[in-house]
Structure formats: structure tokens, C-alpha cells
Amino acid sequence: MSDDFPVDEMDLAIVEQLRINGRATNQQIADKLELTAATVSARIRRMEKADKLRVVAVSDFAAHGFNVLMEVAIEVDGRAASEVVDELSEFPEVFAAHLVTGRYDIDLLIALHEFDDLHDLLLSKFSQVRGIRSMVPAIAVDVIKYKFDVAPIDARMKA
Amino acid sequence: MSAPLIDALDHQLIEILSKDARISNRKIAADLGVTEGTVRGRIKRLQQEGMIAFTAITSFGLANSAKLAFIGVQTDVDQVKQIAAEIAELPMVNAVLITMGRFNILTFCLFSELDKLHAVASDQILAIKGVHHVETSIAVKTVKYNSRIVKITKDEKLIASDK
Structure with missing residues (x-):
């Protein structure tokens, strides 16, 4: 078939x-x-x-105790952006990592339990990754729409 | 409002159901060593509290080359909520977040052709009164994406409790 x-x-x-x-x-x-x-x-x-359908439960950030959601745009210097993003995506706080076009090179979505966790993420984790020139955050204060029932289905989504 | 309590059993249930939501209560109960009634009750509570939602994720209608773009929007601060609601009405826009940072609003957009993305960002969003600037950034490669953890907004909660 x-x-x-x-x-x-x-x-x-x-x-x-x-x-x-x-x-x-x-x-x-x-x-x-x-x-x-x-x-x-x-x-x-x-x-x-045929990867046309998945019937799944999605869970809310709150179910995992994530109360802080932010997007971080990263400018890379002196190293391949694809290497930097590979390293960054190893951290569990990073739930999405994309290589992007435009002024910045990498776009991350980060979920934290609380603001205090930012300290550890920046000073103990991100600071160890070579090649980050600058990081510009946007902190989500309200989520108006978050649609998740249409998406490309690929190997990452397989059970 | 205090955070609802999610215990270890709830997490095990979420883990199983996020891989396949069509497993029977009986099978889950047997795997976890609890009764079917417990499974049924827990699932109902998690749904009512907006902690989980069941969904059929489909890829049809999307070309194989569907891409994700981020559109950052700068607006008049006093109109941000209203503008965000207006942007959320656009069908290609999958997510709308009000943010504090270099934009007031951040949107995620799924698109298959560049001119369609341009139409959303530069024609539709930029034309909204109170919008001053849009900045589009296209994801050329997704290295990590956990699609099973989401923000369940009010609409989905209503649907869940209607069942």
C-alpha cells in the first residue's frame, strides 16, 4: 500500500x-x-x-509546572549557528529551537518553572555555550491563541 | 487561583496519552496497576482543569514544505490586547503571544508559499490600526520542538468540559 x-x-x-x-x-x-x-x-x-494524522493528548505548560514562557533571539559570532543551536537544544528548559533568517540567527522558546530559574539557565548553562554574541528575550505575559491541531507530522512526532 | 495538584500518576497518564490518545482505559489501567475507574476519573479531572486536551493533529492541507515563521509586531501599548485579538482571527496565524521585550506581540505563522506569508505580515497585520512595525523571521531548520506541551486556551477548555 x-x-x-x-x-x-x-x-x-x-x-x-x-x-x-x-x-x-x-x-x-x-x-x-x-x-x-x-x-x-x-x-x-x-x-x-502515512503521517497524516496523530490522535494525542497535549498537556498545558502548567501541568508541567512551567509558569514562565519566553522567546529568546540569539545572535551568533565566530561559530557555526548550527553548532550553537545543537548545543542549546540539549537543555531541557529549551522546548523549541529554530535556525532562522533575519537579524538574529537562532530563535528559542524557553519554559521555566519560575523566574529564579533564569539565573541558573543563563549563568550555569548558556554561558558555557561558545559562540553566543547576544541574547534578546521577549517574555510572554499573555497567550491569546495557541493552535496545535494542524502541523507537519514527521519523525519527531512519532510515538 | 492556586495551581492544581498534579501527582505522579497524573504525569504517567499524560505521558501515555501524549503518545497515543486512543489507548483504552482498560489497557492504561492494566499498565499502571490501577482500576479503570481511577483512570476514567483522572482523565476527566485533567480535562476539566485544562491540564490536557485531546486532539487530532493533521498534516493535510499543508504542503510537505510547510514552514514556520515568527512575526514580531510593535504596536501602540494601550491597544495591544485588542490588536492581538484581531491578529488571532487570521487563519494562517497559529499562535499569538503578548510579550514584553522588543515586540508587544509575537505570532507564529505556518505557511507554504512566501507570498502568502508576506500578505499576512505586510498587508493584513501591518494594516491594523495601532500597528507600527512588523519583523518577520523564517525558521529554516527546526532543531527541537516539543509539540505535546502547549498552552490550552479557554476555547479548548470549554470543548473539553462539554464532553
Whole structure:
């Protein structure tokens, strides 16, 4: 079976049911859409296998005790930005790290339990990474929108 | 409001469900050595408190080359909330954060073609009254991204408690 197939109406209807309740059983979905549970199961598996769908629980920063969220733009000097970002992404406080175009070279998203943790992150961790010229933070004070149900699905997202 | 208590069992549940949300309560209960009732009750509480949300993440509609961009926005300070709400209405905008730093608002945008990103940043966002400057930065490589930890906003909480 080819991994790339066009998604049809039936697939979309199943996804819609999963968006309403990701934990609905195959039988519950089948009853709503007048299909068999075996069909629902096979369709979900086919989309998952082709990296078109993941049904998962996402958890809030607060569930992990993260109360401070900030973005940090980093300017690199005297070293390849790709090396610097590899080192920075080793730190557990860094939950996203991207190489970017523009005035800065690296963009990080950082989650901390509390502001006091910034001390340790800057002075014991980031200060050990060679090649950082400057860091400019933006501290999140309010999250207005955070959409997470459409995303490229790749190897990093696999269970 | 005090932080809700999340214990070790909750963390184990979150860990299992963040890999696959379609595992049955029975299987989870057997794996963790607790009753099905406990699993059911815990999941319900975590959902109601906005600690977890179940979602179907899809990649269709996105070209294989979908890219992420950060758009920083400088606005009149007294209008920042209203402008952020307006930006949040734009479909290509995936996240909107009000920030303190070099921007008032930071947005994440998923795009497949450069001209579409330009239209969002330079036509739509820049045209909003009170917006003075936008700065776009494109992610050329994602080295790390934990997509399972998110900000569950009020809308998702409502959906979760409706179930």
C-alpha cells in the first residue's frame, strides 16, 4: 500500500469526530457515521501510517509546572549557528529551537518553572555555550491563541 | 487561583496519552496497576482543569514544505490586547503571544508559499490600526520542538468540559 493517498470524505468525517472526542471508541465513531468499527479502525491506521494524522493528548505548560514562557533571539559570532543551536537544544528548559533568517540567527522558546530559574539557565548553562554574541528575550505575559491541531507530522512526532 | 495538584500518576497518564490518545482505559489501567475507574476519573479531572486536551493533529492541507515563521509586531501599548485579538482571527496565524521585550506581540505563522506569508505580515497585520512595525523571521531548520506541551486556551477548555 502506498503511503501517499488522497484523503477522502470518509477520512475527513472520521477526523471531525476525533476532533470532537479523540477518545471516542471506533464503535462510537462507526455508529455516528454509519460505518463499521473495522472500517473506522483501518482508516485511522492508514492515516497514521502515512503521517497524516496523530490522535494525542497535549498537556498545558502548567501541568508541567512551567509558569514562565519566553522567546529568546540569539545572535551568533565566530561559530557555526548550527553548532550553537545543537548545543542549546540539549537543555531541557529549551522546548523549541529554530535556525532562522533575519537579524538574529537562532530563535528559542524557553519554559521555566519560575523566574529564579533564569539565573541558573543563563549563568550555569548558556554561558558555557561558545559562540553566543547576544541574547534578546521577549517574555510572554499573555497567550491569546495557541493552535496545535494542524502541523507537519514527521519523525519527531512519532510515538 | 492556586495551581492544581498534579501527582505522579497524573504525569504517567499524560505521558501515555501524549503518545497515543486512543489507548483504552482498560489497557492504561492494566499498565499502571490501577482500576479503570481511577483512570476514567483522572482523565476527566485533567480535562476539566485544562491540564490536557485531546486532539487530532493533521498534516493535510499543508504542503510537505510547510514552514514556520515568527512575526514580531510593535504596536501602540494601550491597544495591544485588542490588536492581538484581531491578529488571532487570521487563519494562517497559529499562535499569538503578548510579550514584553522588543515586540508587544509575537505570532507564529505556518505557511507554504512566501507570498502568502508576506500578505499576512505586510498587508493584513501591518494594516491594523495601532500597528507600527512588523519583523518577520523564517525558521529554516527546526532543531527541537516539543509539540505535546502547549498552552490550552479557554476555547479548548470549554470543548473539553462539554464532553
